[in-house]
Amino acid sequence: MRVVSVALFVLAWQAGSALNAYVQYLNPILAPSPLDMLWAGYDEAVKGILWKDIGASLARVFQGFALGSLVAVPLGCAVGYFRGVEDWIDPIVELFRPIPPLALLPLFIIWFGIGELSKVLLIAFATFFPVFVNTTEGVRSTDPLHVRAALSLGAGRWQIFSNVIARAALPGILVGFRLGFALGFFVLVAAELIAADSGLGYRIQESRNFFLVDRMVVGAVIIGVLGFGFNLLLRRLEEFLLRWRSTIVQATG
Amino acid sequence: MGHKLEVIGVRHAFRPEIGPEPLVALERFDLAVDDGEFVCLLGPSGCGKSTVLNIVAGFIAPTAGRVILDGVEVRGPGRDRGVVFQEHALFPWFRVGQNVEFGLKMARLSRQERARIGDRYLDLVSLRPFREAYPKELSGGMKQRVAIARALAPDPKVLLMDEPFAALDAQTRRLMQDELTKIWTATGKTILFVTHAIEESLLLADRVVVMSARPGRIKAELAVPLARPRSDVAADFVALKARVQALLREGEAETAAGESEERAADR
Numbered sequence: 001m002r003v004v005s006v007a008l009f010v011l012a013w014q015a016g017s018a019l020n021a022y023v024q025y026l027n028p029i030l031a032p033s034p035l036d037m038l039w040a041g042y043d044e045a046v047k048g049i050l051w052k053d054i055g056a057s058l059a060r061v062f063q064g065f066a067l068g069s070l071v072a073v074p075l076g077c078a079v080g081y082f083r084g085v086e087d088w089i090d091p092i093v094e095l096f097r098p099i100p101p102l103a104l105l106p107l108f109i110i111w112f113g114i115g116e117l118s119k120v121l122l123i124a125f126a127t128f129f130p131v132f133v134n135t136t137e138g139v140r141s142t143d144p145l146h147v148r149a150a151l152s153l154g155a156g157r158w159q160i161f162s163n164v165i166a167r168a169a170l171p172g173i174l175v176g177f178r179l180g181f182a183l184g185f186f187v188l189v190a191a192e193l194i195a196a197d198s199g200l201g202y203r204i205q206e207s208r209n210f211f212l213v214d215r216m217v218v219g220a221v222i223i224g225v226l227g228f229g230f231n232l233l234l235r236r237l238e239e240f241l242l243r244w245r246s247t248i249v250q251a252t253g
Numbered sequence: 254m255g256h257k258l259e260v261i262g263v264r265h266a267f268r269p270e271i272g273p274e275p276l277v278a279l280e281r282f283d284l285a286v287d288d289g290e291f292v293c294l295l296g297p298s299g300c301g302k303s304t305v306l307n308i309v310a311g312f313i314a315p316t317a318g319r320v321i322l323d324g325v326e327v328r329g330p331g332r333d334r335g336v337v338f339q340e341h342a343l344f345p346w347f348r349v350g351q352n353v354e355f356g357l358k359m360a361r362l363s364r365q366e367r368a369r370i371g372d373r374y375l376d377l378v379s380l381r382p383f384r385e386a387y388p389k390e391l392s393g394g395m396k397q398r399v400a401i402a403r404a405l406a407p408d409p410k411v412l413l414m415d416e417p418f419a420a421l422d423a424q425t426r427r428l429m430q431d432e433l434t435k436i437w438t439a440t441g442k443t444i445l446f447v448t449h450a451i452e453e454s455l456l457l458a459d460r461v462v463v464m465s466a467r468p469g470r471i472k473a474e475l476a477v478p479l480a481r482p483r484s485d486v487a488a489d490f491v492a493l494k495a496r497v498q499a500l501l502r503e504g505e506a507e508t509a510a511g512e513s514e515e516r517a518a519d520r
Binding site for chain 2: 155
């Protein structure tokens with residue numbers, strides 16, 4: 001059903017483009033058909049540009065995502081677990097959270113240069129918040145009864161953390177990962193549009209300079225497909241890791 | 254040889270969220286339980302019976318008084334006191350077997366040793382075939398049986414049970430009561446069991462401790478001299494039940510009178 005829906009959409013688009021080519025309502029160059037795009041994409045793939053761009057973009061997202069999560073998960077656990085830490089860290093996080101990451105892009109470029117570092121750090125910054133917020137929520141959602149049960153079965157502090165709190169927080173952490181990854185992707189492309197010499201966002205911008213509309217659309221479509229694919233992958237991972245659970249928790253943040 | 258478990262002069266007061274006066278949940282509470290004895294704490298909700306259990310378990314520290322287990326004063330929760338809660342409190346992310354073996358894992362027993370003891374307690378509650386299932390796949394009664402096996406597996410000195418069957422339907426509850434009697438007979442554990450159901454206390458216990466509310470204290474203690482297995486329709490059972498009912502009703506009248514006095518004093 002879902003596949004048919006997508007197929008029909010692509011067919012309608014192809015038909016629309018063909019009709020446009022006939023009546024010349026828009027300049028056909030401005031409205032590429034799916035077939036045109038397939039050719040453009042094939043061309044880029046054969047020349048090896050496509051793989052280089054995808055590789056460059058994904059490398060940035062993964063590095064930034066890993067860096068952001070590496071800070072967000074331990075900090076989120078500490079904030080969710082210790083009241084004292086919460087009072088110190090939470091206000092600062094809440095102060096930075098409303099700032100759209102892209103507003104900081106020019107600043108990051110001045111600080112960290114136009115190379116990889118500024119983009120990776122920006123993605124890390126963007127990833128941090130959803131992962132952090134969902135981790136603290138997850139830790140706080142721990143059932144106190146489970147902690148009591150573990151205590152009466154002889155668990156120590158660290159054993160309670162690894163056997164109870166970390167497990168109870170996992171659903172929240174995974175939701176944070178999914179949101180963080182999507183946001184990282186979002187920020188990445190925007191950063192590449194403005195300042196980069198490789199990557200999918202850069203390719204769209206460069207194609208614009210040469211008025212290659214079909215290639216601009218190809219870039220966008222590939223970003224869409226990648227985002228869709230990774231979201232699906234993370235959902236599968238969630239289903240596997242949380243197979244003990246009967247319901248899905250709602251995302252926060 | 255003294256008692257297995259002793260609660261001596263326990264008082265528990267806490268500051269409620271509204272109102273300046275501290276609320277006294279327990280006052281001068283004394284209880285002694287012998288080795289292998291099955292004791293029920295019976296009382297209306299709010300009489301502090303669960304507070305007693307939580308203090309014995311070490312989850313809350315009493316304002317005054319002591320809890321002594323095998324001659325050693327209780328400070329905080331520990332594996333020498335197994336606890337079964339009203340909501341099974343199984344770890345949903347662990348399989349049934351892992352839940353039962355949790356206390357053994359905390360004690361750093363080897364995998365083989367854990368499996369051996371785990372199997373024994375799974376057999377005790379007849380759930381060995383469900384070793385690899387997750388708690389969500391079990392019925393309420395089965396979950397509570399796993400919870401009992403989990404609490405017993407580390408071989409605690411006493412088993413503390415806080416209204417463990419209150420959330421189950423009537424039929425399942427009846428089955429669980431028989432099952433618990435069997436488990437108690439088989440293991441010879443000392444059990445302290447909290448309930449608000451008169452029948453349940455008379456079906457299970459050697460001795461019923463009847464509590465009254467505000468402040469929670471012991472109103473009466475009575476031995477249950479009935480042979481097991483017990484029937485809730487036998488004449489002596491019904492007679493005993495009527496006695497306890499009368500005892501509790503007396504308590505209710507007192508509390509009601511006390512409450513109206515309090516209200517009058519507020520004005």
